[in-house]
Amino acid sequence: MNRDQQTSETLLTATDVVKTFDQPADQSGGKDGRLTVLDLPKFTIAYGEQVALIGQSGGGKTTLLHLFAGLLVPDSGTINIAGIELSRLSEQGRDRFRAANIGYVFQTFNLLPAFTAIENVKLGMSFGQGSVDAGRAAELLDRVGLSERANYRPSQLSVGQQQRVAIARSLAGQPKLLLADEPTANVDPTSAETVLDLIRTSCRDEGISLLLVTHDMNVAQRFDRVDELDTINRALSAHSKQAV
Numbered sequence: 001m002n003r004d005q006q007t008s009e010t011l012l013t014a015t016d017v018v019k020t021f022d023q024p025a026d027q028s029g030g031k032d033g034r035l036t037v038l039d040l041p042k043f044t045i046a047y048g049e050q051v052a053l054i055g056q057s058g059g060g061k062t063t064l065l066h067l068f069a070g071l072l073v074p075d076s077g078t079i080n081i082a083g084i085e086l087s088r089l090s091e092q093g094r095d096r097f098r099a100a101n102i103g104y105v106f107q108t109f110n111l112l113p114a115f116t117a118i119e120n121v122k123l124g125m126s127f128g129q130g131s132v133d134a135g136r137a138a139e140l141l142d143r144v145g146l147s148e149r150a151n152y153r154p155s156q157l158s159v160g161q162q163q164r165v166a167i168a169r170s171l172a173g174q175p176k177l178l179l180a181d182e183p184t185a186n187v188d189p190t191s192a193e194t195v196l197d198l199i200r201t202s203c204r205d206e207g208i209s210l211l212l213v214t215h216d217m218n219v220a221q222r223f224d225r226v227d228e229l230d231t232i233n234r235a236l237s238a239h240s241k242q243a244v
């Protein structure tokens with residue numbers, strides 16, 4: 001499949017996805033002590049597409065990424081990624097699916113402190129498809145401009161460098177979809193630019209779809225598609241009505 005064909009086809013389809021959480025009894029606005037955080041009629045991402053997701057704090061953006069990564073399961077509705085219906089998978093099956101198909105970049109990087117940069121990248125590989133490829137790990141570190149820091153531990157790297165290692169790790173398993181949760185929030189403005197460029201260019205070069213959560217309109221406006229969760233999430237209008 002070439003890239004032109006890929007962009008016209010859908011990688012991810014979420015339909016009628018509802019997610020609720022237990023709430024302390026006195027704070028619950030919903031039924032049975034549960035708060036509906038997400039109620040999403042339809043959400044799709046095409047192969048190769050890059051989407052910025054914006055929305056108010058507490059609006060459910062991280063929850064949505066966790067659902068797409070199979071870290072959480074919806075109360076109802078379906079999430080189909082690359083032809084696989086996530087709700088049909090066991091927890092173990094979702095772990096395997098995530099390792100083979102999903103890359104995740106966290107706001108706080110989540111590198112393992114005892115391991116060097118290159119070892120952190122290789123760990124991303126050992127969870128993904130197939131065996132550890134030392135050559136690819138080195139290539140990925142080179143791509144993010146850190147070949148000379150391969151043997152440094154996270155504590156010996158700057159904050160921006162740590163996020164670049166995390167990006168290399170997220171690409172290590174050759175995912176189909178990269179989920180990035182506020183990846184530029186904890187780095188200085190210059191590093192933020194580098195981090196964003198690296199994520200976008202790497203996804204484009206490797207044919208990876210990207211869903212990136214941000215509060216920063218300077219970041220969002222670089223994307224052709226910007227989705228506002230507050231607009232597409234029916235749960236939020238329900239909260240607003242309850243709050244009146």
Ligand SMILES: Nc1ncnc2c1ncn2[C@@H]1O[C@H](COP(=O)(O)OP(=O)(O)OP(=O)(O)O)[C@@H](O)[C@H]1O
Pocket residue numbers: 021022023037055056057058059060061062063064
């Ligand atoms: N495990 C949980 N148990 C109970 N409530 C939860 C849980 N996880 C999230 N929530 C609630 O779900 C709502 C959405 O949280 P989420 O982290 O998805 O928001 P967000 O849009 O990513 O926010 P922010 O932009 O501030 O990071 C919040 O009101 C939060 O309190």
